[in-house]
Amino acid sequence: MLVYVHLDGATYPVETGTGVQAVRWLANVAMARHGGDRGARLGEPVEMRMETVDGPHLDASEAIMASQLHDEAHVWVLFASHFD
Known part of the structure; x- marks a missing residue:
């Protein structure tokens, strides 16, 4: 499955x-690919x-295959700065 x-x-x-990975793994992979600081400046x-930045909440501890995600789904990773 491919997830954006x-x-x-x-x-x-x-x-x-x-x-089989937890949904949180998607955030970890994206952060590792995100520039020289591996997303560290963004925090946790x-x-x-x-689907959208305001879309349904995903349980980060749930397995990807057990979640609502499907092939070519889009996932937004939000940090505290999104809520400031």
Whole structure:
């Protein structure tokens, strides 16, 4: 399954394989790909949303394959700065 992860204005395609990883893993992969600081300046993600930045909340601890996610889904990773 391919999931598009939106992080700080950038979009990262992430191949999940069978999706046994936790949804939070998507944020970790995108942060690792996000520039030289690996997203460290953004802090810890506080929420993950599906389809739009205001879309349904995703449980970060749930397995990708058990979540609402589907092939070519879009996930937004939100940080505290989104709520300031």
